[in-house]
Amino acid sequence: MTTIAPAQLADMIGSIARRILSERDRLNRLDAALGDGDHGTSVSAAFAAAATDIAELKQPSAGDIWLATAKAVMNRMGGASGAIFGTFFLKGAGHLRGIERVGKSDMEAVLQAGLQGVKARGKAEVGDKTMVDALEPAVTAFCGADEFAGAWTRATEAAREGAESTRELVARRGRAKYLSERAIGHVDPGASSIAVIFEAVDDWWGANPTPSTLQFEEAEH
Amino acid sequence: MTTIAPAQLADMIGSIARRILSERDRLNRLDAALGDGDHGTSVSAAFAAAATDIAELKQPSAGDIWLATAKAVMNRMGGASGAIFGTFFLKGAGHLRGIERVGKSDMEAVLQAGLQGVKARGKAEVGDKTMVDALEPAVTAFCGADEFAGAWTRATEAAREGAESTRELVARRGRAKYLSERAIGHVDPGASSIAVIFEAVDDWWGANPTPSTLQFEEAEH
Amino acid sequence: MSARKQKLINKPEAIVDEMLAGFCAAYHDIVRLERERLVVRAEPKAPGKVGLVMGGGSGHEPAMLGWVGEGLLDVNVVGEVFSAPGPGPIIEGIRAADRGAGVLLCVSHHEGDRLNAELALEFCEMEGIENVDMVILYDDISSAPKGSESERRGTAGLFFVWKMLGAYCEGAVDLAAAKALAEKARDNTRSLAMSLSSCASPVSGEVMFEMAEGEMEIGMGLHGEVGRGRQKALSADDTIDLMLPQILDDLPFHAGDEALVLLNNSGSLTLMELFILYRRVEKMLREADIKVHKSWIGAYATTLETAGFAISLCRVDDQLKDLWDAPANGAYMKQV
Amino acid sequence: MSARKQKLINKPEAIVDEMLAGFCAAYHDIVRLERERLVVRAEPKAPGKVGLVMGGGSGHEPAMLGWVGEGLLDVNVVGEVFSAPGPGPIIEGIRAADRGAGVLLCVSHHEGDRLNAELALEFCEMEGIENVDMVILYDDISSAPKGSESERRGTAGLFFVWKMLGAYCEGAVDLAAAKALAEKARDNTRSLAMSLSSCASPVSGEVMFEMAEGEMEIGMGLHGEVGRGRQKALSADDTIDLMLPQILDDLPFHAGDEALVLLNNSGSLTLMELFILYRRVEKMLREADIKVHKSWIGAYATTLETAGFAISLCRVDDQLKDLWDAPANGAYMKQV
Ligand SMILES: Nc1ncnc2c1ncn2[C@@H]1O[C@H](COP(=O)(O)OP(=O)(O)O)[C@@H](O)[C@H]1O
Ligand SMILES: Nc1ncnc2c1ncn2[C@@H]1O[C@H](COP(=O)(O)OP(=O)(O)O)[C@@H](O)[C@H]1O
Ligand SMILES: [Mg+2]
Ligand SMILES: [Mg+2]
Ligand SMILES: [Mg+2]
């Protein structure tokens, strides 16, 4: 693959949903240490809802899929994290308008727009112990790679490292901020779920799905 | 002593109050197993109030002292036990009307009237795991003895045995009734406080207080 | 789970008096502390009307303090935690409630409350206080079998009786009629409680009884009196399915009946749980064709911080409905 | 003490929807479930008046559900436990509250609530929904220092704002004026909370945070957000002596001021404890010559079954007093 068709994009969201679900309890446990213990539950419910909503779209464009994901994540996750994770897709959806098959440079723009949107909305920078600690290095790594395939792998590694880096931080955003030093020693759940999302996409890309395995029909381009 | 003067009767109540106070925590613990854990607190507060109220009476008769004790016990203890323990003194007070110095046969009538009043009021019989299990044998033993001194000692022994006998019983009255078989193995707190009261009187009698040690003045008869 | 032993109090001996001081300061437009342990209406009811006195132990707040006021009780005589007041304070309460048409002393049926009420009435007779009567109220179906209703305990469902009797006595001039109305309301009321946890006494700091996490007990009394034994905790729906039919069968309630419904929080259940429970109650009543005239969900008669609830139902006819709908202005019972 | 993990629920995923079904069934004369997660007044307010929408996470019952009704909120958009609803439901809520004079979206200040409100307003603009504004409300003095008031969290004291703003919007035709009134009420309100215990999530069944028996923490947020660190639990009077002066100094309140006072139960404190606490509050205010216009003691904005409380004070002038005294008819806020 060098470009991604809308049906494949939809399948990718489905893969993310399944992977996040399998990590739900671990993410909840991470959140139990820093927040209210629901991150796994809400992020998995959000992506499951996104997959369902997308499946109901008729001949969606890439932008439709990204927008549906944004809305599902915002409305199903709720809370600050729903707004943050949702904004990531909402801003990306803007960049997908009019694009039929998503190439690597399109994806770079989508990820960049998402990242900037997240930072503008949530006012978090790298080092604040949030999902930005995983997302920003992942997006940078993705953009620095030449090809789609290697790009997902490098982004995944960067996201994992970024998530791990939150362990030693004090939180300046989100619920964990009220813990002050008591937050040290725990990995941020949102950063971990970013790593899980990139992992899921990387594996999905590796499995290299063909249009025939996908959920709904579309005209081949 | 072969008769008790009102001032001595007042002193006797004071002795009961002190002894009950020293047993307060043990009585609370007994009640914690079978009821709400307050028996020691309430019965000690009640006798303390009785002693105070009596000290404020001007030249009280024996009946006045018994009535003041009844009212203090009823109003300070409250609850079923306040009514029961209070009735014991209330009915006794009736028999003391017109009596200036209390002889053994007067005391027999007082105790009998109190016992009958308690049983009529609370509908408890021996074997129901209440204070009646200690009170009835104590009164019987008292009446069976020839003299005041030995009578208190025998009553005390009977009360102690009666209290101990409640250990193997299921309660049919009071809060403990709701415990059914779970009450077995625990001594009834009300029966224990009856034993403490008789012990206190017996010891007080043994110490043989003279009018000069008493709290208020009265014309000697 | 263990009950909370740490309490926000000062001296254990002073809790009742300090509570009353705070309560009466907060609601001085509704109640007044006539003397130690005696909460009376700020504005007494019209002369020539039957007075209503209710005595009882504390630890059940807002019961009964919160129901003193217009269209409700005239006087609440407050005892120690879970312990009825003695006859002395009750007599003072009767005196305070007397508006010249007699006084009805209401007794939530527990041994202590009944015995002290009896003693108070004996003293009244001795002291020549006339035109006083008492009514014994009960509603808890778990404490004695059908046929032995008069041995049952008084619990949360008496809420209905106070409200309707209070409305009635706002205008009543006849003590016997007031007593008959109280009995009518009582005889149409049934309750059943359950608990998930115990509570700890603010006096002794001791847990009242032990309950393990994941256990429940149906039929507990308002002071944690033992019910029908422990069982594994059920879901909300299964709990209602177990409890509500017993209440309906006991009166029994029939299709076409109208009822008031109370879902009473014993202390620390959340309203979220109560609303989830009520959803099932409402469904079952709808299916049984029992019309809910009005429902109340909240902490009305508590057992300190016990986690549990009671369902109470009162079958109402037109008279009782009118009395229910009449205005009331207590600190914790307001109706326009 | 450990928090109660055993909950009376059915499926954890269904708690919010089942709660709303039960709540709306019980209070169908006051509220209606317009659609999933949208609680609206049974009778909408007069056309041409400003609509009031409040969104928020659940777990705080009776807030905010209980304050939908005449003289109060028009719409409550309900989120998951302790989690703000997303922009989609908020927009539906705004639509439902629109009576032709614009809609004010009230936000209790927490990151999630603010972000989703901002998103909702952006979507409204995109979709051409006009005359919508939002107001950010806060009152918790422990969450940011004086001078940084706008970074503070919204907690129990917003009770005052809803009530007065609701009364105002019953007649208001001007959105900007409504927003200004909300800000005025907010800027006169201060709160401080404390806790003795944690709570357990009904979703995960996990305890939110651990607290040892005998510890307390001053300044906790409405979701158990950390306050000023743990300390040994104090007596009731000492706790008030520690907390109330901080509130008075913050506004600051002056001798001669009039104030509304709320003593809010975080969940499982007993009313007995609250009355004992209020006794000291009232004394301290009296000594500071601050007149209590009206006081409320009870569970208004809870943190599930947390044992703790908040003190909230709102300085009132004649306008605010009139708005406070105006009638209200919500399921859990009734005033004649
Ligand atoms: N302002 C913010 N900017 C970026 N990420 C944030 C922000 N606030 C919260 N998050 C992320 O959200 C995660 C928590 O998500 P979740 O548990 O689902 O939400 P909630 O805290 O509402 O329960 C945090 O771990 C953090 O990564
Ligand atoms: N009906 C009764 N007849 C005789 N004694 C009773 C009766 N009910 C209760 N008691 C006595 O009262 C005791 C409990 O006293 P106490 O703990 O002070 O009262 P409460 O149960 O109200 O807390 C019981 O141990 C029992 O001996
Ligand atoms: Mg979370
Ligand atoms: Mg006891
Ligand atoms: Mg007791």
Ligand SMILES: [Mg+2]
């Ligand atoms: Mg959350």
